[in-house]
Amino acid sequence: MSGRTSARACPERTCVGCRERAAKKDLLRIVVVGGHCVPDRSGTLPGRGAYVHPAVGCLDLAVRRRALPRAFRTQGPLDTARLRAAVDAITAGKAPQE
Ligand SMILES: [Zn+2]
Numbered sequence: 001m002s003g004r005t006s007a008r009a010c011p012e013r014t015c016v017g018c019r020e021r022a023a024k025k026d027l028l029r030i031v032v033v034g035g036h037c038v039p040d041r042s043g044t045l046p047g048r049g050a051y052v053h054p055a056v057g058c059l060d061l062a063v064r065r066r067a068l069p070r071a072f073r074t075q076g077p078l079d080t081a082r083l084r085a086a087v088d089a090i091t092a093g094k095a096p097q098e
Helices: 056-064 067-072 081-091
Strands: 012-014 021-023 028-033 036-039 050-052
Touching: 028 067, 028 081, 036 081, 050 056, 050 067, 056 067, 056 081
Parallel strands: none
Antiparallel strands: 012 021, 028 036, 028 050
């Protein structure tokens, strides 16, 4: 269980897009299911997770830098359509963050 040091008040994670640290609750957790990047807004899906700001700019940066395959240690590119749709929804305010 490496990297599981728990900060007392608010745990921080690094955005895979802009590489800035932010409170975990301000970031969108991503997991990979069958080669697709899937948003995990409840933070409960099993497996390796990556974090990104729920912003198109950060998602674009992550895609351009191939940060997601690196974060998930996969070879090929990952499908981000669902992730993008979720970020779009959050950005549009249709699905307010918890
Ligand atoms: Zn970011």
